[in-house]
């Protein structure tokens with residue numbers, strides 16, 4: 293099977309700090325991938341580089357067999373780790389904003405997700421709690437029919453009920469044509485539904501592999517394996 297994402301030798305410096313160094317990995321379509329690592333390990337920087345917000349200093353990135361360029365954004369749906377929308381907007385305004393920006397935006401799906409996630413489209417974003425803002429962002433992200441979904445800490449600081457709804461939304465968004473990358477340090481919260489993992493440590497990829505192999509070859513949960521790999525890094 294062809295790779296949907298190919299990253300070879302990716303390096304990136306920010307403000308003279310080497311944030312990513314020689315990162316290489318390949319991902320097939322139809323996978324949920326955990327981009328895991330402690331605070332400051334480079335997860336957000338890697339997602340922003342895949343989203344073409346940051347330019348790599350070195351390395352090659354290809355998405356769906358095309359070298360990464362500004363045009364790649366047409367098939368990448370990105371959920372940032374904070375609300376990047378305007379506080380004065382209503383949810384409905386945000387839906388219209390996304391619909392105008394992205395030709396793959398599915399308004400019917402947005403409406404279904406608003407119902408499922410119990411989002412009131414008339415509500416102003418500035419008045420929503422953190423958990424409700426996360427629901428709005430996940431609704432917008434998965435209302436697009438993208439090939440690659442990049443989610444930055446989608447479960448950080450939210451209650452278990454909201455977390456379950458967000459996880460269900462992520463899993464119903466998975467098709468054979470797309471891949472979902474979830475950046476998080478909350479390994480336990482995501483490990484049950486990951487197909488692959490990437491472990492980042494001080495900007496280097498110190499482990500990549502399939503979740504099934506970790507369980508069968510090493511006889512460990514992903515969290516146990518994560519702790520062991522980082523203790524020895």
Ligand SMILES: Nc1ncnc2c1ncn2[C@@H]1O[C@H](COP(=O)(O)OP(=O)(O)OP(=O)(O)O)[C@@H](O)[C@H]1O
Nearest residue numbers: 306307311329330331332333334335336337338477
């Ligand atoms: N704009 C910036 N200016 C200076 N340093 C930066 C900037 N952005 C990131 N860094 C540094 O790069 C490193 C990696 O940051 P990054 O946000 O990618 O890590 P992360 O794994 O996503 O962390 P977290 O889990 O805390 O969100 C950190 O040491 C951070 O301080």
